[in-house]
Amino acid sequence: METKPTEISSSKMFGGYNKRFKHFSTTLGCSMNFHIYFPPSSSPSYKFPVLYWLSGLTCTDENFIAKSGAQRAASAEGVALIAPDTSPRGLNVEGEADSWDFGVGAGFYLNATQEKWKNWRMYDYVVKELPKLLSENFPQLETSRASIFGHSMGGHGALTIYLKNLDKYKSVSAFAPICNPVNCPWGQKAFTNYLGSNKADWEEYDATSLVSKNKNVSATILIDQGQDDKFLPDQLFPNKFEEACRSANVALLLRFQPGYDHSYFFIATFIDDHIHHHAQALRL
Protein backbone atom coordinates (compact mmCIF):
# COMPACT_ATOMS: atom_id res chain seq x y z
CA MET A 1 0.00 0.00 0.00
CA GLU A 2 1.46 3.30 -1.16
CA THR A 3 1.72 5.86 1.61
CA LYS A 4 4.84 7.83 0.73
CA PRO A 5 3.79 11.27 -0.55
CA THR A 6 4.59 12.31 -4.13
CA GLU A 7 5.26 15.98 -4.87
CA ILE A 8 2.85 17.19 -7.56
CA SER A 9 3.61 20.92 -7.64
CA SER A 10 6.02 23.46 -6.20
CA SER A 11 5.94 27.28 -6.30
CA LYS A 12 8.25 29.69 -4.57
CA MET A 13 6.58 32.31 -2.38
CA PHE A 14 8.06 34.75 0.12
CA GLY A 15 11.39 32.97 -0.11
CA GLY A 16 9.94 29.56 0.76
CA TYR A 17 7.91 27.01 -1.19
CA ASN A 18 4.27 25.97 -1.53
CA LYS A 19 4.43 22.29 -2.30
CA ARG A 20 1.51 20.03 -3.05
CA PHE A 21 1.69 16.32 -2.31
CA LYS A 22 -0.47 13.31 -3.08
CA HIS A 23 -0.54 10.07 -1.08
CA PHE A 24 -2.75 7.10 -0.43
CA SER A 25 -4.39 7.46 2.97
CA THR A 26 -4.89 4.16 4.80
CA THR A 27 -7.18 5.92 7.28
CA LEU A 28 -9.55 7.19 4.60
CA GLY A 29 -9.05 4.49 1.98
CA CYS A 30 -8.44 6.91 -0.87
CA SER A 31 -5.85 9.15 -2.46
CA MET A 32 -5.47 12.52 -0.74
CA ASN A 33 -3.73 15.79 -1.55
CA PHE A 34 -2.22 18.19 0.94
CA HIS A 35 -0.11 21.34 0.79
CA ILE A 36 2.93 22.31 2.83
CA TYR A 37 4.38 25.79 2.90
CA PHE A 38 8.05 25.49 3.78
CA PRO A 39 9.53 28.80 4.99
CA PRO A 40 12.97 29.81 3.72
CA SER A 41 15.68 28.00 5.61
CA SER A 42 19.13 29.28 6.42
CA SER A 43 20.38 25.85 7.46
CA PRO A 44 19.57 22.41 6.04
CA SER A 45 19.47 20.95 9.55
CA TYR A 46 16.93 23.46 10.88
CA LYS A 47 13.53 22.00 11.73
CA PHE A 48 10.40 24.11 11.44
CA PRO A 49 7.47 23.86 13.85
CA VAL A 50 4.21 23.04 12.07
CA LEU A 51 0.90 24.86 11.99
CA TYR A 52 -2.08 22.89 10.66
CA TRP A 53 -4.81 24.76 8.81
CA LEU A 54 -8.23 23.11 8.56
CA SER A 55 -10.45 24.52 5.84
CA GLY A 56 -14.19 25.03 5.72
CA LEU A 57 -17.07 23.49 3.76
CA THR A 58 -16.47 22.93 0.03
CA CYS A 59 -12.73 23.70 0.25
CA THR A 60 -9.82 21.53 -0.85
CA ASP A 61 -6.19 21.80 0.25
CA GLU A 62 -5.79 24.68 -2.24
CA ASN A 63 -8.04 27.51 -1.03
CA PHE A 64 -5.96 28.52 1.98
CA ILE A 65 -2.71 28.34 0.02
CA ALA A 66 -4.07 30.49 -2.83
CA LYS A 67 -6.12 33.05 -0.91
CA SER A 68 -5.09 33.57 2.71
CA GLY A 69 -1.71 35.26 2.24
CA ALA A 70 -0.55 33.33 5.34
CA GLN A 71 2.80 32.52 3.76
CA ARG A 72 4.00 36.08 4.28
CA ALA A 73 3.93 35.87 8.09
CA ALA A 74 4.79 32.15 8.10
CA SER A 75 7.96 33.01 6.17
CA ALA A 76 8.85 35.80 8.59
CA GLU A 77 8.10 33.67 11.68
CA GLY A 78 9.67 30.46 10.41
CA VAL A 79 6.56 28.31 10.78
CA ALA A 80 5.61 25.58 8.28
CA LEU A 81 1.95 25.53 7.19
CA ILE A 82 0.16 22.22 6.62
CA ALA A 83 -3.13 22.33 4.69
CA PRO A 84 -4.99 19.02 4.29
CA ASP A 85 -8.15 18.45 2.27
CA THR A 86 -11.58 18.54 3.95
CA SER A 87 -12.88 15.00 3.29
CA PRO A 88 -12.16 11.75 1.49
CA ARG A 89 -12.69 12.02 -2.25
CA GLY A 90 -13.38 9.68 -5.14
CA LEU A 91 -15.02 6.92 -3.12
CA ASN A 92 -18.35 7.23 -4.93
CA VAL A 93 -20.47 6.76 -1.85
CA GLU A 94 -24.09 7.24 -2.86
CA GLY A 95 -25.13 10.85 -2.24
CA GLU A 96 -21.64 11.98 -1.24
CA ALA A 97 -21.81 15.02 -3.54
CA ASP A 98 -25.51 15.82 -3.33
CA SER A 99 -25.10 18.79 -1.02
CA TRP A 100 -22.36 21.34 -0.44
CA ASP A 101 -22.54 21.03 3.34
CA PHE A 102 -22.31 17.26 3.67
CA GLY A 103 -20.18 14.42 2.26
CA VAL A 104 -17.41 15.42 -0.13
CA GLY A 105 -15.77 18.65 1.08
CA ALA A 106 -17.54 18.35 4.41
CA GLY A 107 -15.74 15.80 6.59
CA PHE A 108 -16.27 17.79 9.82
CA TYR A 109 -12.97 16.44 11.22
CA LEU A 110 -14.64 13.51 12.99
CA ASN A 111 -14.56 9.72 12.81
CA ALA A 112 -17.90 8.57 11.38
CA THR A 113 -19.50 5.60 13.12
CA GLN A 114 -22.24 4.91 10.58
CA GLU A 115 -21.41 2.12 8.14
CA LYS A 116 -22.24 4.09 5.00
CA TRP A 117 -19.72 6.82 5.85
CA LYS A 118 -17.06 4.56 7.36
CA ASN A 119 -14.30 6.20 5.28
CA TRP A 120 -15.08 9.62 6.74
CA ARG A 121 -12.34 9.59 9.42
CA MET A 122 -10.84 13.05 9.03
CA TYR A 123 -10.23 13.21 12.79
CA ASP A 124 -7.82 10.27 12.71
CA TYR A 125 -6.37 11.49 9.43
CA VAL A 126 -5.50 14.93 10.83
CA VAL A 127 -4.53 13.86 14.37
CA LYS A 128 -2.70 10.61 13.59
CA GLU A 129 -1.94 9.68 9.99
CA LEU A 130 -0.86 13.06 8.68
CA PRO A 131 1.55 13.93 11.54
CA LYS A 132 3.13 10.46 11.25
CA LEU A 133 3.45 10.84 7.49
CA LEU A 134 5.05 14.27 7.89
CA SER A 135 7.40 13.07 10.57
CA GLU A 136 8.56 10.11 8.47
CA ASN A 137 8.96 11.96 5.18
CA PHE A 138 9.97 15.53 5.92
CA PRO A 139 13.07 15.81 8.12
CA GLN A 140 12.85 19.60 7.92
CA LEU A 141 9.62 19.54 10.00
CA GLU A 142 9.55 19.20 13.77
CA THR A 143 6.10 17.67 14.12
CA SER A 144 6.31 17.48 17.91
CA ARG A 145 6.02 21.28 17.93
CA ALA A 146 2.58 21.76 16.42
CA SER A 147 -0.36 24.13 16.58
CA ILE A 148 -3.68 24.16 14.77
CA PHE A 149 -6.15 26.65 13.33
CA GLY A 150 -8.97 26.78 10.81
CA HIS A 151 -12.02 28.45 9.33
CA SER A 152 -15.72 27.75 9.82
CA MET A 153 -16.06 23.92 9.71
CA GLY A 154 -12.26 23.92 9.99
CA GLY A 155 -12.46 26.25 12.99
CA HIS A 156 -14.73 23.65 14.58
CA GLY A 157 -12.13 21.03 13.64
CA ALA A 158 -9.24 23.01 15.10
CA LEU A 159 -11.03 23.76 18.38
CA THR A 160 -12.27 20.21 18.95
CA ILE A 161 -9.00 18.55 17.94
CA TYR A 162 -7.07 20.90 20.20
CA LEU A 163 -9.38 20.38 23.17
CA LYS A 164 -9.13 16.59 22.80
CA ASN A 165 -5.34 16.60 22.35
CA LEU A 166 -3.80 19.23 24.60
CA ASP A 167 -0.59 17.20 24.65
CA LYS A 168 -0.23 17.37 20.84
CA TYR A 169 -0.83 21.07 20.08
CA LYS A 170 0.70 24.16 21.66
CA SER A 171 -2.08 26.56 20.63
CA VAL A 172 -5.31 26.95 18.71
CA SER A 173 -7.12 29.73 16.90
CA ALA A 174 -10.06 30.02 14.53
CA PHE A 175 -11.83 32.27 12.06
CA ALA A 176 -15.63 32.18 12.30
CA PRO A 177 -15.69 28.64 13.74
CA ILE A 178 -18.79 26.48 14.10
CA CYS A 179 -18.61 26.63 17.90
CA ASN A 180 -21.60 24.56 18.90
CA PRO A 181 -22.42 22.18 16.04
CA VAL A 182 -24.86 20.06 18.08
CA ASN A 183 -27.16 23.06 18.04
CA CYS A 184 -26.84 24.32 14.46
CA PRO A 185 -28.24 23.03 11.15
CA TRP A 186 -24.83 22.26 9.57
CA GLY A 187 -23.73 20.26 12.61
CA GLN A 188 -27.01 18.46 13.13
CA LYS A 189 -27.14 17.32 9.50
CA ALA A 190 -23.54 16.13 9.54
CA PHE A 191 -23.61 14.49 12.97
CA THR A 192 -26.89 12.67 12.34
CA ASN A 193 -25.49 11.12 9.19
CA TYR A 194 -21.93 10.47 10.34
CA LEU A 195 -22.54 9.63 14.02
CA GLY A 196 -26.16 8.45 14.25
CA SER A 197 -28.95 9.78 16.36
CA ASN A 198 -27.45 9.46 19.85
CA LYS A 199 -26.72 13.05 20.77
CA ALA A 200 -24.36 12.07 23.58
CA ASP A 201 -21.96 10.89 20.86
CA TRP A 202 -22.14 14.28 19.17
CA GLU A 203 -20.72 16.10 22.18
CA GLU A 204 -17.34 14.49 21.55
CA TYR A 205 -17.10 16.76 18.53
CA ASP A 206 -18.60 19.94 19.92
CA ALA A 207 -16.17 22.64 21.06
CA THR A 208 -18.64 24.17 23.48
CA SER A 209 -19.31 20.81 25.15
CA LEU A 210 -15.64 19.85 25.19
CA VAL A 211 -14.37 23.05 26.75
CA SER A 212 -16.85 22.66 29.59
CA LYS A 213 -15.33 19.30 30.45
CA ASN A 214 -11.71 20.32 30.10
CA LYS A 215 -10.09 22.34 32.85
CA ASN A 216 -6.50 22.00 31.66
CA VAL A 217 -6.37 24.48 28.79
CA SER A 218 -3.51 26.86 29.50
CA ALA A 219 -2.89 28.73 26.21
CA THR A 220 -5.25 31.55 25.27
CA ILE A 221 -7.65 30.61 22.47
CA LEU A 222 -7.92 33.25 19.73
CA ILE A 223 -11.09 33.59 17.65
CA ASP A 224 -11.92 36.23 15.05
CA GLN A 225 -15.53 36.56 13.96
CA GLY A 226 -16.86 38.92 11.27
CA GLN A 227 -19.93 40.81 12.45
CA ASP A 228 -21.44 40.84 8.95
CA ASP A 229 -20.94 37.09 8.50
CA LYS A 230 -24.25 35.79 7.15
CA PHE A 231 -23.74 32.49 8.98
CA LEU A 232 -23.23 34.12 12.36
CA PRO A 233 -26.84 34.13 13.58
CA ASP A 234 -27.76 30.52 12.79
CA GLN A 235 -24.62 28.41 12.47
CA LEU A 236 -21.63 29.66 14.44
CA PHE A 237 -22.61 30.57 18.05
CA PRO A 238 -19.35 32.07 19.31
CA ASN A 239 -21.18 33.45 22.34
CA LYS A 240 -22.07 29.91 23.47
CA PHE A 241 -18.41 28.99 23.29
CA GLU A 242 -17.47 32.17 25.14
CA GLU A 243 -19.89 31.34 27.97
CA ALA A 244 -18.49 27.83 28.22
CA CYS A 245 -14.92 29.14 28.32
CA ARG A 246 -15.83 31.57 31.06
CA SER A 247 -17.44 28.82 33.15
CA ALA A 248 -14.40 26.60 32.64
CA ASN A 249 -11.88 29.37 33.33
CA VAL A 250 -10.42 28.99 29.87
CA ALA A 251 -8.79 32.13 28.46
CA LEU A 252 -10.50 33.15 25.23
CA LEU A 253 -9.78 36.20 23.09
CA LEU A 254 -12.94 36.50 20.98
CA ARG A 255 -12.78 39.47 18.62
CA PHE A 256 -15.86 40.60 16.73
CA GLN A 257 -14.68 42.41 13.60
CA PRO A 258 -17.20 45.00 12.37
CA GLY A 259 -18.14 44.81 8.69
CA TYR A 260 -16.33 41.56 7.86
CA ASP A 261 -18.03 38.58 6.23
CA HIS A 262 -17.24 34.83 6.10
CA SER A 263 -14.79 34.96 3.17
CA TYR A 264 -11.05 34.63 2.68
CA PHE A 265 -10.93 38.44 2.46
CA PHE A 266 -11.77 38.41 6.17
CA ILE A 267 -9.20 35.68 6.84
CA ALA A 268 -6.45 37.47 4.89
CA THR A 269 -7.04 40.65 6.89
CA PHE A 270 -6.34 39.01 10.25
CA ILE A 271 -4.13 36.06 9.30
CA ASP A 272 -0.94 37.77 10.51
CA ASP A 273 -2.32 38.03 14.05
CA HIS A 274 -3.08 34.31 14.03
CA ILE A 275 0.33 33.32 12.72
CA HIS A 276 1.97 35.47 15.42
CA HIS A 277 -0.30 33.92 18.08
CA HIS A 278 0.90 30.45 17.12
CA ALA A 279 4.53 31.38 16.53
CA GLN A 280 4.74 32.69 20.08
CA ALA A 281 3.29 29.49 21.52
CA LEU A 282 5.51 27.33 19.32
CA ARG A 283 8.63 29.15 20.49
CA LEU A 284 7.90 28.58 24.20
Add this chain to the structure above:
Amino acid sequence: METKPTEISSSKMFGGYNKRFKHFSTTLGCSMNFHIYFPPSSSPSYKFPVLYWLSGLTCTDENFIAKSGAQRAASAEGVALIAPDTSPRGLNVEGEADSWDFGVGAGFYLNATQEKWKNWRMYDYVVKELPKLLSENFPQLETSRASIFGHSMGGHGALTIYLKNLDKYKSVSAFAPICNPVNCPWGQKAFTNYLGSNKADWEEYDATSLVSKNKNVSATILIDQGQDDKFLPDQLFPNKFEEACRSANVALLLRFQPGYDHSYFFIATFIDDHIHHHAQALRL
Protein backbone atom coordinates in the same frame (compact mmCIF):
# COMPACT_ATOMS: atom_id res chain seq x y z
CA MET B 1 -28.04 52.09 -23.29
CA GLU B 2 -27.17 51.12 -19.71
CA THR B 3 -23.68 52.19 -18.69
CA LYS B 4 -24.08 52.97 -14.99
CA PRO B 5 -22.34 50.23 -12.99
CA THR B 6 -24.34 48.02 -10.64
CA GLU B 7 -22.67 46.69 -7.49
CA ILE B 8 -22.86 42.89 -7.44
CA SER B 9 -20.71 42.05 -4.41
CA SER B 10 -18.88 43.70 -1.54
CA SER B 11 -16.43 42.27 1.01
CA LYS B 12 -14.47 44.12 3.64
CA MET B 13 -10.68 43.58 3.57
CA PHE B 14 -7.90 45.39 5.41
CA GLY B 15 -10.37 48.04 6.53
CA GLY B 16 -11.53 48.83 2.99
CA TYR B 17 -13.82 47.07 0.54
CA ASN B 18 -13.50 44.82 -2.49
CA LYS B 19 -16.50 45.68 -4.61
CA ARG B 20 -17.49 44.04 -7.87
CA PHE B 21 -19.50 45.93 -10.46
CA LYS B 22 -21.27 45.06 -13.69
CA HIS B 23 -22.02 47.46 -16.53
CA PHE B 24 -22.80 47.48 -20.22
CA SER B 25 -19.72 48.55 -22.17
CA THR B 26 -20.50 50.59 -25.26
CA THR B 27 -16.89 50.13 -26.41
CA LEU B 28 -17.05 46.34 -26.31
CA GLY B 29 -20.76 45.85 -26.95
CA CYS B 30 -21.27 43.50 -24.03
CA SER B 31 -21.76 43.37 -20.29
CA MET B 32 -18.50 43.60 -18.33
CA ASN B 33 -17.50 43.07 -14.72
CA PHE B 34 -14.74 44.89 -12.86
CA HIS B 35 -13.50 45.10 -9.29
CA ILE B 36 -12.53 48.12 -7.24
CA TYR B 37 -10.68 47.92 -3.95
CA PHE B 38 -11.54 51.02 -1.95
CA PRO B 39 -9.04 51.67 0.87
CA PRO B 40 -10.41 52.72 4.26
CA SER B 41 -11.26 56.39 4.29
CA SER B 42 -11.04 58.76 7.20
CA SER B 43 -13.02 61.48 5.43
CA PRO B 44 -15.98 61.21 3.05
CA SER B 45 -14.54 63.97 0.86
CA TYR B 46 -11.12 62.31 0.43
CA LYS B 47 -10.36 61.16 -3.11
CA PHE B 48 -8.08 58.17 -3.71
CA PRO B 49 -5.64 57.95 -6.61
CA VAL B 50 -6.27 54.89 -8.78
CA LEU B 51 -4.00 52.04 -9.78
CA TYR B 52 -5.19 49.86 -12.68
CA TRP B 53 -4.26 46.18 -12.69
CA LEU B 54 -4.36 44.34 -16.00
CA SER B 55 -4.52 40.55 -15.68
CA GLY B 56 -2.99 37.84 -17.82
CA LEU B 57 -4.34 35.19 -20.16
CA THR B 58 -7.44 33.26 -18.96
CA CYS B 59 -8.03 35.61 -16.02
CA THR B 60 -11.18 37.53 -15.17
CA ASP B 61 -11.49 40.57 -12.90
CA GLU B 62 -11.42 38.17 -9.92
CA ASN B 63 -7.96 36.53 -9.92
CA PHE B 64 -6.00 39.55 -8.79
CA ILE B 65 -8.53 40.44 -6.10
CA ALA B 66 -8.57 36.91 -4.68
CA LYS B 67 -4.92 35.95 -4.93
CA SER B 68 -2.48 38.87 -5.03
CA GLY B 69 -2.85 40.21 -1.48
CA ALA B 70 -2.40 43.69 -2.97
CA GLN B 71 -5.14 45.14 -0.77
CA ARG B 72 -2.85 45.06 2.28
CA ALA B 73 -0.41 47.63 0.87
CA ALA B 74 -3.14 49.48 -1.04
CA SER B 75 -4.96 49.98 2.26
CA ALA B 76 -1.78 51.22 3.97
CA GLU B 77 -0.86 53.53 1.08
CA GLY B 78 -4.37 54.82 0.39
CA VAL B 79 -4.47 53.76 -3.26
CA ALA B 80 -7.63 52.40 -4.94
CA LEU B 81 -7.14 49.29 -7.10
CA ILE B 82 -9.10 48.86 -10.34
CA ALA B 83 -9.21 45.37 -11.88
CA PRO B 84 -11.03 45.02 -15.22
CA ASP B 85 -11.68 41.79 -17.09
CA THR B 86 -9.32 40.63 -19.88
CA SER B 87 -11.65 40.56 -22.91
CA PRO B 88 -15.24 40.96 -24.04
CA ARG B 89 -17.43 38.00 -23.04
CA GLY B 90 -20.69 36.45 -24.14
CA LEU B 91 -20.57 37.68 -27.72
CA ASN B 92 -20.49 34.15 -29.18
CA VAL B 93 -17.99 34.98 -31.91
CA GLU B 94 -17.13 31.75 -33.70
CA GLY B 95 -13.97 30.24 -32.19
CA GLU B 96 -13.73 32.81 -29.39
CA ALA B 97 -13.24 30.11 -26.74
CA ASP B 98 -11.31 27.53 -28.78
CA SER B 99 -7.93 28.33 -27.25
CA TRP B 100 -6.80 29.62 -23.86
CA ASP B 101 -4.39 32.15 -25.38
CA PHE B 102 -6.73 33.82 -27.85
CA GLY B 103 -10.26 35.27 -27.88
CA VAL B 104 -12.15 35.15 -24.58
CA GLY B 105 -9.78 35.89 -21.69
CA ALA B 106 -7.12 37.09 -24.13
CA GLY B 107 -7.94 40.59 -25.33
CA PHE B 108 -4.29 41.74 -25.37
CA TYR B 109 -5.37 45.31 -24.50
CA LEU B 110 -5.52 46.42 -28.14
CA ASN B 111 -8.17 47.66 -30.57
CA ALA B 112 -8.73 44.92 -33.12
CA THR B 113 -8.96 46.05 -36.74
CA GLN B 114 -10.20 42.78 -38.24
CA GLU B 115 -13.98 42.66 -38.78
CA LYS B 116 -14.52 39.33 -37.04
CA TRP B 117 -12.99 40.62 -33.78
CA LYS B 118 -14.38 44.15 -33.99
CA ASN B 119 -15.64 44.01 -30.39
CA TRP B 120 -12.13 43.31 -29.07
CA ARG B 121 -11.27 46.89 -28.10
CA MET B 122 -9.76 46.44 -24.65
CA TYR B 123 -7.34 49.30 -25.31
CA ASP B 124 -10.14 51.83 -25.63
CA TYR B 125 -12.05 50.16 -22.80
CA VAL B 126 -9.13 50.49 -20.35
CA VAL B 127 -7.79 53.86 -21.53
CA LYS B 128 -11.06 55.68 -22.25
CA GLU B 129 -14.35 54.08 -21.23
CA LEU B 130 -13.38 52.74 -17.82
CA PRO B 131 -11.69 55.93 -16.51
CA LYS B 132 -14.70 57.98 -17.67
CA LEU B 133 -17.09 55.54 -16.03
CA LEU B 134 -15.12 55.67 -12.78
CA SER B 135 -14.91 59.44 -12.84
CA GLU B 136 -18.65 59.80 -13.39
CA ASN B 137 -19.78 57.23 -10.86
CA PHE B 138 -17.30 57.16 -8.00
CA PRO B 139 -16.69 60.57 -6.43
CA GLN B 140 -14.24 58.98 -3.98
CA LEU B 141 -11.80 58.28 -6.85
CA GLU B 142 -9.46 60.89 -8.31
CA THR B 143 -9.07 59.37 -11.76
CA SER B 144 -6.73 62.12 -12.94
CA ARG B 145 -4.12 60.62 -10.59
CA ALA B 146 -3.64 57.17 -12.12
CA SER B 147 -0.97 54.53 -12.54
CA ILE B 148 -1.05 51.11 -14.19
CA PHE B 149 0.47 47.67 -13.73
CA GLY B 150 -0.18 44.09 -14.74
CA HIS B 151 0.95 40.50 -15.21
CA SER B 152 2.08 38.65 -18.33
CA MET B 153 -0.40 39.68 -21.09
CA GLY B 154 -1.50 42.36 -18.60
CA GLY B 155 2.12 43.43 -18.13
CA HIS B 156 2.24 43.91 -21.89
CA GLY B 157 -1.00 45.89 -21.61
CA ALA B 158 0.31 48.07 -18.80
CA LEU B 159 3.62 48.85 -20.53
CA THR B 160 2.09 49.64 -23.92
CA ILE B 161 -0.79 51.68 -22.53
CA TYR B 162 1.62 53.66 -20.36
CA LEU B 163 4.05 54.31 -23.20
CA LYS B 164 1.24 55.53 -25.45
CA ASN B 165 -0.34 57.72 -22.76
CA LEU B 166 2.37 59.33 -20.66
CA ASP B 167 -0.03 62.17 -19.87
CA LYS B 168 -2.60 59.81 -18.33
CA TYR B 169 -0.49 57.61 -16.01
CA LYS B 170 2.10 58.60 -13.42
CA SER B 171 3.93 55.27 -13.36
CA VAL B 172 3.99 51.72 -14.67
CA SER B 173 5.21 48.34 -13.44
CA ALA B 174 4.80 44.73 -14.47
CA PHE B 175 5.23 41.13 -13.38
CA ALA B 176 6.62 38.84 -16.07
CA PRO B 177 5.29 40.99 -18.94
CA ILE B 178 5.17 39.94 -22.59
CA CYS B 179 7.76 42.54 -23.55
CA ASN B 180 8.09 41.97 -27.27
CA PRO B 181 4.87 40.34 -28.53
CA VAL B 182 5.66 40.86 -32.22
CA ASN B 183 8.41 38.26 -31.75
CA CYS B 184 6.72 35.62 -29.55
CA PRO B 185 4.10 32.96 -30.34
CA TRP B 186 1.39 34.40 -28.06
CA GLY B 187 1.75 37.84 -29.60
CA GLN B 188 2.03 36.66 -33.19
CA LYS B 189 -1.11 34.54 -32.89
CA ALA B 190 -3.11 37.34 -31.29
CA PHE B 191 -1.85 40.17 -33.50
CA THR B 192 -2.34 38.22 -36.73
CA ASN B 193 -5.96 37.57 -35.83
CA TYR B 194 -6.82 40.90 -34.24
CA LEU B 195 -4.70 43.25 -36.37
CA GLY B 196 -4.11 41.45 -39.67
CA SER B 197 -0.85 40.57 -41.35
CA ASN B 198 0.77 44.02 -41.63
CA LYS B 199 3.50 43.86 -39.01
CA ALA B 200 3.94 47.64 -38.97
CA ASP B 201 0.53 47.78 -37.29
CA TRP B 202 1.68 45.37 -34.61
CA GLU B 203 4.42 47.68 -33.38
CA GLU B 204 1.78 50.03 -31.99
CA TYR B 205 1.17 47.37 -29.35
CA ASP B 206 4.71 46.22 -28.68
CA ALA B 207 6.43 47.65 -25.59
CA THR B 208 9.91 47.11 -26.99
CA SER B 209 9.05 48.96 -30.21
CA LEU B 210 7.19 51.72 -28.39
CA VAL B 211 9.92 52.48 -25.88
CA SER B 212 12.41 52.94 -28.71
CA LYS B 213 10.25 55.66 -30.20
CA ASN B 214 9.48 57.47 -27.01
CA LYS B 215 12.10 59.67 -25.39
CA ASN B 216 9.85 61.34 -22.84
CA VAL B 217 9.51 58.63 -20.19
CA SER B 218 10.57 60.16 -16.89
CA ALA B 219 9.39 57.73 -14.18
CA THR B 220 11.42 54.55 -13.59
CA ILE B 221 9.72 51.44 -14.97
CA LEU B 222 9.70 48.51 -12.52
CA ILE B 223 9.60 44.91 -13.78
CA ASP B 224 9.88 41.71 -11.73
CA GLN B 225 10.58 38.49 -13.60
CA GLY B 226 10.80 35.02 -12.05
CA GLN B 227 13.87 33.13 -13.23
CA ASP B 228 12.05 29.78 -13.14
CA ASP B 229 9.11 31.10 -15.16
CA LYS B 230 8.46 28.48 -17.83
CA PHE B 231 7.34 31.18 -20.28
CA LEU B 232 10.53 33.21 -19.91
CA PRO B 233 12.59 31.67 -22.74
CA ASP B 234 9.98 31.77 -25.51
CA GLN B 235 7.30 34.35 -24.71
CA LEU B 236 8.47 37.20 -22.48
CA PHE B 237 11.84 38.64 -23.67
CA PRO B 238 12.54 41.13 -20.86
CA ASN B 239 16.11 41.49 -22.12
CA LYS B 240 14.85 42.86 -25.44
CA PHE B 241 12.87 45.48 -23.54
CA GLU B 242 15.89 46.24 -21.35
CA GLU B 243 18.07 46.83 -24.43
CA ALA B 244 15.46 49.13 -25.93
CA CYS B 245 15.15 51.08 -22.67
CA ARG B 246 18.92 51.47 -22.51
CA SER B 247 19.07 52.78 -26.10
CA ALA B 248 16.23 55.21 -25.40
CA ASN B 249 17.64 56.37 -22.05
CA VAL B 250 14.56 55.14 -20.23
CA ALA B 251 15.13 54.16 -16.59
CA LEU B 252 14.21 50.53 -16.03
CA LEU B 253 14.52 48.51 -12.85
CA LEU B 254 14.38 44.92 -14.10
CA ARG B 255 14.70 42.42 -11.27
CA PHE B 256 15.22 38.75 -11.98
CA GLN B 257 13.90 36.79 -9.00
CA PRO B 258 15.63 33.43 -8.57
CA GLY B 259 13.34 30.42 -8.16
CA TYR B 260 10.06 32.18 -8.87
CA ASP B 261 7.57 31.00 -11.50
CA HIS B 262 4.74 32.71 -13.44
CA SER B 263 2.03 32.30 -10.78
CA TYR B 264 0.22 34.55 -8.34
CA PHE B 265 2.55 33.18 -5.63
CA PHE B 266 5.30 35.14 -7.37
CA ILE B 267 3.09 38.21 -7.69
CA ALA B 268 2.02 38.09 -4.03
CA THR B 269 5.65 37.94 -2.92
CA PHE B 270 6.60 41.21 -4.60
CA ILE B 271 3.27 43.05 -4.80
CA ASP B 272 4.12 45.38 -1.90
CA ASP B 273 7.14 46.73 -3.76
CA HIS B 274 4.95 47.51 -6.77
CA ILE B 275 2.26 49.23 -4.72
CA HIS B 276 4.93 51.37 -3.02
CA HIS B 277 6.46 52.19 -6.41
CA HIS B 278 3.13 53.53 -7.65
CA ALA B 279 2.10 55.20 -4.38
CA GLN B 280 5.27 57.28 -4.48
CA ALA B 281 4.65 58.39 -8.06
CA LEU B 282 0.99 59.12 -7.31
CA ARG B 283 1.92 61.33 -4.35
CA LEU B 284 4.29 63.56 -6.37
